[in-house]
Amino acid sequence: MACLLWVAGQNKMNMDTKNRGRRHFLGTAALTLVAAPFGLLGDAIAPWAVRDREAGEFAAGGPVGGRLDAGAPVAGRGGVVGNTPMGPLKQINAGLLNVGYAEAGPADGPVVLLLHGWPYDIHSYADVAPLLVAKGYRVIIPYVRGCGTTQFLSSDTLRNGQPGAVAQDVIDLMDALKIKKAIIGGFDWGGRSANIVAALWPERCKAMVSVSGYLIASPAANKVPLPPAAEYQWWYQFYFATERGALGYDKYRHDFGKLIWEIASPKWAFDDATFQRTAAAFDNPDYATVVISNYRFRLGLVDGEAKYADLEARLAKLPEITVPTITLEGDANGAPHYPDDSAYRKRFTGKYANRVITGGIGHNLPQEAPRAFADAIVEADGLAG
Numbered sequence: 031m032a033c034l035l036w037v038a039g040q041n042k043m044n045m046d047t048k049n050r051g052r053r054h055f056l057g058t059a060a061l062t063l064v065a066a067p068f069g070l071l072g073d074a075i076a077p078w079a080v081r082d083r084e085a086g087e088f089a090a091g092g093p094v095g096g097r098l099d100a101g102a103p104v105a106g107r108g109g110v111v112g113n114t115p116m117g118p119l120k121q122i123n124a125g126l127l128n129v130g131y132a133e134a135g136p137a138d139g140p141v142v143l144l145l146h147g148w149p150y151d152i153h154s155y156a157d158v159a160p161l162l163v164a165k166g167y168r169v170i171i172p173y174v175r176g177c178g179t180t181q182f183l184s185s186d187t188l189r190n191g192q193p194g195a196v197a198q199d200v201i202d203l204m205d206a207l208k209i210k211k212a213i214i215g216g217f218d219w220g221g222r223s224a225n226i227v228a229a230l231w232p233e234r235c236k237a238m239v240s241v242s243g244y245l246i247a248s249p250a251a252n253k254v255p256l257p258p259a260a261e262y263q264w265w266y267q268f269y270f271a272t273e274r275g276a277l278g279y280d281k282y283r284h285d286f287g288k289l290i291w292e293i294a295s296p297k298w299a300f301d302d303a304t305f306q307r308t309a310a311a312f313d314n315p316d317y318a319t320v321v322i323s324n325y326r327f328r329l330g331l332v333d334g335e336a337k338y339a340d341l342e343a344r345l346a347k348l349p350e351i352t353v354p355t356i357t358l359e360g361d362a363n364g365a366p367h368y369p370d371d372s373a374y375r376k377r378f379t380g381k382y383a384n385r386v387i388t389g390g391i392g393h394n395l396p397q398e399a400p401r402a403f404a405d406a407i408v409e410a411d412g413l414a415g
Contacts, residue, residue: 147218295392
């Protein structure tokens with residue numbers, strides 16, 4: 031495994047007063063990942079060389095890599111972002127959970143399962159869903175465990191956030207909804223779950239769209255120390271490793287979430303109403319516990335549950351992903367990310383394409399560039415034939 035190496039470049043962005051304060055907090059260097067073990071990059075990764083802006087869509091069957099503009103504005107670009115109504119939520123018992131989810135589109139349409147990240151919620155896909163519904167897809171967007179209206183069925187169940195458990199929830203939801211196979215898209219935590227399902231249950235995943243590439247990792251790999259500049263990017267994980275961090279995150283979960291939004295998407299002009307709509311999902315009583323559990327497990331500070339041991343052992347081997355895949359990256363992602371897909375491309379052995387979305391797009395790519403994300407879903411479906 032290679033170590034994380036970073037290159038510091040002077041940040042030349044013009045900033046308003048709010049951004050200056052944030053950049054002072056972050057320091058003046060903009061850090062870019064150039065090599066890494068598959069592991070710590072759980073919240074970021076990717077690039078290439080053609081541009082197709084016609085209708086803001088990808089050129090299906092085009093070259094393996096390319097650079098695309100976010101396209102013409104839709105209800106998710108600039109100013110007030112992502113205000114498309116999600117409609118009434120549904121609830122269903124699935125595995126250990128009562129899962130809250132949004133659903134739209136024809137009941138007999140090809141299923142698209144969209145998985146959100148941290149600290150985000152289902153509204154990351156508010157403007158993606160109608161674009162897919164217009165093309166005949168049935169779109170399902172669940173809240174991850176401990177977030178929004180998703181609740182544990184039993185008070186005796188461990189509030190465990192380990193990635194294997196979170197991915198198992200996806201399979202349990204598909205079983206409960208009687209979905210045999212779906213196109214799965216995700217970013218951040220949701221991207222990791224999509225990767226895991228595609229790798230370990232390929233018969234359930236028709237195709238995948240993954241923001242930031244290959245996100246499967248192991249706690250053992252994450253124990254390898256990194257150069258100081260790289261470690262600095264993971265400050266919140268080390269904060270979460272302490273009791274002070276656990277208490278602080280529980281108390282300031284909204285403030286913390288907003289700070290991460292600002293850091294991870296420095297050019298995203300979201301307004302307070304957009305953030306508050308998502309932040310309401312953070313008030314789930316199990317939210318902070320699940321988040322802390324996830325990051326402590328990933329750093330190897332806590333053990334996972336025994337029932338997921340076999341699953342985690344398979345993930346530790348960094349399994350290949352054989353299903354057709356499109357990987358995406360924003361050109362203004364403030365989270366740690368690879369400058370291109372060379373570090374992980376070999377992990378995708380099926381049909382594959384890598385896309386960088388330009389126009390100041392950050393970490394929350396589906397909400398910041400909904401048309402580009404929807405187009406990637408359609409393209410991945412096309413790759414699957």
